[in-house]
Amino acid sequence: MSLTPETPVPPPGSKTLRPLPQIIFASRWLQLPLYLGLIVAQGVYVFLFLKELWHLVLHSIDFSELQIMLVVLGLIDVVMISNLLIMVIVGGYETFVSRLELEGHPDQPEWLSHVNASVLKIKLAMAIIGISSIHLLRTFIEAGSLGSDRTGYTEPGVMWQTIIHCVFILSAIGIAAVDRMGYAVPSKDQH
Secondary structure, eight states: OOOOTTSOOOOTTOOOOOHHHHHHHHGGGGGHHHHHHHHHHHHHHHHHHHHHHHHHHHHTTTSOHHHHHHHHHHHHHHHHHHHHHHIIIIIHIIIIIOOOOOTTOTTOOGGGGGOOHHHHHHHHHHHHHHHHHHHHHHHHHHGGGTTSTTOOOOHHHHHHHHHHHHHHHHHHHHHHHHHHHHHOOOOTTTO
16 A cells, blocks of 8 residues: 555554444444435425526516515525535534545635534524524414415414424523533532
């Protein structure tokens, strides 16, 4: 085996892993197809976004302001889900599989420089709350038609969406609180 300038040389004093730990450590690469699948899903969302945008452009003259607002909220929803996918793909791969080695790259996302599992959890929780907020806003806009055939929403459905959204918010607060407790430094008196 020849060493090229790109071949990483193990630091002096590093030990090779025994077979079982090596297999366990290498198993993280089993996640690669999952991330590749999410990239395909990202492509599907791009297609959905372009389809809805084209629909909006074609019917912008015929649509009411309310209909335009609902389509735009749908577009925002697709973008937020796409952002969630990017956070999971890039942050998850960087955290759990392998380094992307983007340090110094002009397009490196700002949040990636300090990403870890804890930060990723909080960012994902906030993204889910944002997506839930868009869905809830769309529901509230259409709630004016409750009881008619023009809406697919029911009063219990609106109530449950609101409850679920509140649970998302409480969960995010709980995740942030637990994370904060994990970083709390004990004082000298508590030691």
